[in-house]
Amino acid sequence: MSSTTNETPDVTGDETGDEMHGWRKIIHTPRYRMMIFAMIGVVSMSLGRVLSGNDDLTSSGTFGVALRTAAPIALAGLAGLFAERSGTVNIGLEGMMIMGTIFAGWWGWQYGPWMAVVGGIVGGLLAGLLMSLATTTFGVNHIVAGFAINILAPGVARFMANELFTGVPGGSVTSSPGNSGSMGRFTMPFTSGGDLFGWQTPDVFGWIERQGWFILADLGGFAKGMTTNVSYDVVLTAAIFVLAGYVVWSTSIGLRLRAAGERPAAAESLGVSVAKMRHLGLAISGGLAGLGGAVLVLFANRYQEAQVAGRGFLGLATLIFGNWRPAGIAAGAGLFGYAQGITLRTSPEQVVRALLLSAAIGLGLSAVWMLVTRNFTGMGIAALIGIALFWAYYAAERPNNQLVFVTPYVVTLVAVSVGAQRLRPPAEEGIPWFKGQT
Amino acid sequence: MIKRKQMLAVAVTAALGLTAAACGGDDDATPVTEPPATDAPDTDEDMTDEDMTDEDMTDEMVDGSDLSVGLLFDITGRGDRSFNDAAAAGLDQATAELGITGNESTPTGDGDRAERLQGLIDQGNELIIGVGFLWGDAITAGAEANPDTNFAIIDSVIELDNVASLVFAEQEGSFLVGAAAALKSQTGTVGFIGGVENDLIKRFEAGFAAGAEAVNPDIEILASYITQPPDFTGFADPARGKEIAAGMYEAGADIVYSAAGASGLGAFEAAREAGEPGDVWAIGVDSDQYELVGEDLQPYILTSMLKRVDVAVFETISETAGAGFSGGVKVFDTASDGVGYSTSGGFIDDIVDQLDAFAEQIASGEIEVPVTR
Numbered sequence: 001m002s003s004t005t006n007e008t009p010d011v012t013g014d015e016t017g018d019e020m021h022g023w024r025k026i027i028h029t030p031r032y033r034m035m036i037f038a039m040i041g042v043v044s045m046s047l048g049r050v051l052s053g054n055d056d057l058t059s060s061g062t063f064g065v066a067l068r069t070a071a072p073i074a075l076a077g078l079a080g081l082f083a084e085r086s087g088t089v090n091i092g093l094e095g096m097m098i099m100g101t102i103f104a105g106w107w108g109w110q111y112g113p114w115m116a117v118v119g120g121i122v123g124g125l126l127a128g129l130l131m132s133l134a135t136t137t138f139g140v141n142h143i144v145a146g147f148a149i150n151i152l153a154p155g156v157a158r159f160m161a162n163e164l165f166t167g168v169p170g171g172s173v174t175s176s177p178g179n180s181g182s183m184g185r186f187t188m189p190f191t192s193g194g195d196l197f198g199w200q201t202p203d204v205f206g207w208i209e210r211q212g213w214f215i216l217a218d219l220g221g222f223a224k225g226m227t228t229n230v231s232y233d234v235v236l237t238a239a240i241f242v243l244a245g246y247v248v249w250s251t252s253i254g255l256r257l258r259a260a261g262e263r264p265a266a267a268e269s270l271g272v273s274v275a276k277m278r279h280l281g282l283a284i285s286g287g288l289a290g291l292g293g294a295v296l297v298l299f300a301n302r303y304q305e306a307q308v309a310g311r312g313f314l315g316l317a318t319l320i321f322g323n324w325r326p327a328g329i330a331a332g333a334g335l336f337g338y339a340q341g342i343t344l345r346t347s348p349e350q351v352v353r354a355l356l357l358s359a360a361i362g363l364g365l366s367a368v369w370m371l372v373t374r375n376f377t378g379m380g381i382a383a384l385i386g387i388a389l390f391w392a393y394y395a396a397e398r399p400n401n402q403l404v405f406v407t408p409y410v411v412t413l414v415a416v417s418v419g420a421q422r423l424r425p426p427a428e429e430g431i432p433w434f435k436g437q438t
Numbered sequence: 439m440i441k442r443k444q445m446l447a448v449a450v451t452a453a454l455g456l457t458a459a460a461c462g463g464d465d466d467a468t469p470v471t472e473p474p475a476t477d478a479p480d481t482d483e484d485m486t487d488e489d490m491t492d493e494d495m496t497d498e499m500v501d502g503s504d505l506s507v508g509l510l511f512d513i514t515g516r517g518d519r520s521f522n523d524a525a526a527a528g529l530d531q532a533t534a535e536l537g538i539t540g541n542e543s544t545p546t547g548d549g550d551r552a553e554r555l556q557g558l559i560d561q562g563n564e565l566i567i568g569v570g571f572l573w574g575d576a577i578t579a580g581a582e583a584n585p586d587t588n589f590a591i592i593d594s595v596i597e598l599d600n601v602a603s604l605v606f607a608e609q610e611g612s613f614l615v616g617a618a619a620a621l622k623s624q625t626g627t628v629g630f631i632g633g634v635e636n637d638l639i640k641r642f643e644a645g646f647a648a649g650a651e652a653v654n655p656d657i658e659i660l661a662s663y664i665t666q667p668p669d670f671t672g673f674a675d676p677a678r679g680k681e682i683a684a685g686m687y688e689a690g691a692d693i694v695y696s697a698a699g700a701s702g703l704g705a706f707e708a709a710r711e712a713g714e715p716g717d718v719w720a721i722g723v724d725s726d727q728y729e730l731v732g733e734d735l736q737p738y739i740l741t742s743m744l745k746r747v748d749v750a751v752f753e754t755i756s757e758t759a760g761a762g763f764s765g766g767v768k769v770f771d772t773a774s775d776g777v778g779y780s781t782s783g784g785f786i787d788d789i790v791d792q793l794d795a796f797a798e799q800i801a802s803g804e805i806e807v808p809v810t811r
Contacts, residue, residue: 061688065681166517170732173517175700177732178707300676301707304700305514309671344681346660346689401635405666 030422040365046218048358052393056345057354058218060209063225065344068299070330070337071234072097075292076315077322077329078244079124079285084324085248086281087261087274089142089430092131092149094312096286099123100293102157105176105303106164108294113183117233117294124290125283127153132282136275139432154306161305176303183298186235188227233295240288245326257281261426264433274433289315323423339408352404353393359411360390385414502536502759505565508543508558509751510551512570515544519730520699521747525569525592528751536759551576559584565758567751568592571638572670577601588763590754592747593638595767603767604750608638609645609807610800611743611777612697615721616649617796618741618779619693620657621789622719627658629686631679631705633672633698635663642697642723642743644811652796652805660686661811664701676704683708687718693740695721706731709738719785728782742780749776773801 049057056062076093083090090096103123108116131149134140158173165171170178187194193203205227208220248254259267260277268274289312296311297303314336322328342351363386370379396403509529511522529540541563543554555576558566566587568577571594581589581598590602597603619628630646632639643661650657662682664672672678679701683694687708694709696702702723709720715737722728722742731739750770757763770776778797781790799805 061685065685068681069677162517170730170735172519172730174514174519175703178734296677300680300704302676302703304674304676304703306671306674306700307676309675340678341681344662344664344678344685346662346682346685348662401663402666 036369040362040369042215042218044358044362044365046215047361048354049218050212050214051361052354052357054350054354055212056351057342057358058221060206060221060224060228062338062342062345062351063222064228064230065341066334066338067226067230067234068337069341069344070333071237072292072295072311073314073318073336074241074330074333075237075288075295076312077318077333078241078315078326079288079292080316080319081244081248081285081324081326081329082257082281082288083128083285084319084429085261085426086257086278087264087426087429087431087433088132088135088278088282088285090131090146090282090285091143091313091316092127092146092153093285093289093315094308094310095146095149095151095153096124096127096131096289097293097296097308097312097315098153098157099127099286100290101297101303101307102160102293103290104294104297105179106160108179108297109165109171109176109302110180112181113179113233113298116179116183116297117236117291120290120292120294120297121287122290124286124288124293126286127290128282128284128286129279131286132279135432136278136282139434141432142430150312157303157305161303165303174305176297178301179298182301183231183233185229185231187229192224192227194228231295231298233291233298237291237295240291241326241330248326258426260433261429264428265437268435273435275435278433320423320425324425335412339412342408343405349401349404352407353396355411356389356393356396356407359414360386360393362386363389363414500536500756500760502532502538502755505536505755505759506539506541506561506563507532507755507758508541508561508563508566510554510558510566510568510573511542511544512572513545513547516542518700520725520727521745522569524725524745524747525567525751528748528755529567531748531752532755532759536756538755538759548572552579555580559587564588565590565755565763567754568594569747569751570594588758588765592750599765600763602754602763602765604754605767605769606745606747606750606776607769607771607807608697608743608745608777609641609648609809610772611745611779612642612645612695613649613652613800613805613807614772614779614793614796615695615741615743616646616651617653618649618786618789618793619646619695619719619721620650620653621792622740622786623654623657623693624717625690625692626654626656627660627690627692629660629683629691629694630662631682631686631694631696631698631702632661632663633679633696633701634665634667634670636667639663639697640811641809642695644808646695647811648807649796658690660689660691662686664698672701673699675701676707679704680708683720684712687712692717693719693721695723695743697723697743702727703731703735706735706738710735722780726780726782728780736783739783740785742782744778744780746770746776746778749774771801772797 045058049055076097080090080093100120100123104116104120107119127149131145134145135142162173165176166173168177189196189201191204193206194201205220205224209217209224211217248257256272257277259272260274264274293308296307300307318329318332318336321332342348345351363382367379367383367386370382509525515522516526532538533540541558541561543558545551545554559580567590569592573591574594577589577591578596581601585600588600590604592604595603595605628650630643632643647659650659664675664678679696679698683705686694694705696705706720709718712718719740720738721740724745726744727742728736728739800807
């Protein structure tokens, strides 16, 4: 994250032009805009909660669901990052996740939860290497190869499930028997009331959340949700994100990986094997996608056919929204996780109604901000949508369920389209590379 | 009602006889030619009393050796231990007892439905049964183009002369498990999870709520759906099923009924994490799910709403082979034993009398179960 400004000079900074001076130049830097955007988000969520009286909008429970929902999507997105940064467009993420679920279900049933994690990685890795064989070694079109993986994986999974689970108590051709043992859970001591050598520590975040203070309670709910009852595979996911950011942007192997996706000819002229980097990128990609599948298996405690349910493609979307960066992917997956998460809460229609209010407030604040920055077109659009959402909040005492389910995604789309306007994919991703090519 | 039960008993006994004979044949390595013929009449005699009518007799005598039947599964096909396996059981029973020829086809997605249907038509099947409402469009088109072939569809209504629409009174079965939930609930709060919010699944919710409220008018019923049509992933996503169920248990529900296909497994899992056996329960759907889940989840399955797809399939085939095919809507309800509840695990033995009293009231029309809430 720390290197976000110096890595791609062509997108950062100077779009401001000569006529901008002083403070207005500062507020147009991407980092500053991002901060403003985040602040508007926090304030409007908190205001929405206070004014609607629906605490579940920012409760620790909601954020906990969001985290669990986001983790597999985020892993798929990160998997996409490794493939695409090294130059391969990977639309086979869905299939790789499916391979992860079948292996995780198998090993989790046989050997326990941590082997489910290993199994998921192995399953996805195999699919990744297969795709790499096609795209990197044989130069197959990346879209075709990825699509083939997506078609192949459910068939392989069905075949394996039939061989492994049919006739076993609790298993069938569509689902594995339960995992032997559950993955442990982590609750942070002192901040969230975790146990420390059998002593129940204070629950500071929870206490703040219960006070209902403006903004503080919402942040408390967020912090508690992120640190309470978190399954260790999700903790592992968070650690992998930090590690991935470091490896890809601060190590020489990461530089080579990115070079293979940005300027393969240049990389090869400096002695980097582009093919090796692309094999490595897809192997890591497959492993991470498979791990995403394992996270699903661990949460459901079993393999279930079709349980991936499009999360691989959602991951691909977060990769693009997140501008091919780990932090962006994490934020995008978090938004999706939150959007899906609130529809899973008890009485989701009330939470969604509160979200409508928050979105209206957020757009109102954005309109004010655009007025300050003299973006009058944007201000007009934001104000209009904001008023429409406020009307929807006011008019819908009990929103129609179709609306309930679509609203979070609309809000996510709005947030994403405002937050991520200038995207830049790796320059030569998707183009097969043959050694010696110029 | 009694008649049907007896028929079922006869059928089951005959099937068991067949199985036993087959096993015996394997063990002794001696060809067993006609074991059912010796078993079945015995059973008939045992079971025959004044209720046994001519019609029942003809049903037993039906010879379907000239009939070939095509069965179109829903996406997972044989081996899902639920909906599809129930349909397969009906076909297997017809093959064994009536001597029909069964041809099966399992789609791999929505794209190949029309082709699979055409394949069975071209094969010359006289009766083609589509398992699940997702076959609606394909069968409508196929039935219009082939007026001489007979079709049946489960869970959907197609108004054509050569289509039999086999629908179930899911609301009645759901009423019974709703009553069971209310009788067993300690907290006075129960939950319902639907896989996809369409009219079919709403019937489950309506019946469940009506049943629960018939026992306890003050009961609180939490209801949620996983996805909205046309997104049908809600039937196969245990992760989201688990999240919703966990939220319900957290909100004070101690019994959650899921009509959500494989997502229901997630709800069972949530029950296991929410408390000790006996404190929290889950209710299964379609098949007797107690028999399908592993030992770790069995103590949490209070009962299951049974939807006898096997009965519907078998009776449609048997009718076609015997008296002849007839189109129109055929409702399988409490009165015809098309829906009901399971008692595996013995957790509701103490309230079976009350539930059967409700069932009789429903069958007699004294209680009319609503289809919308």
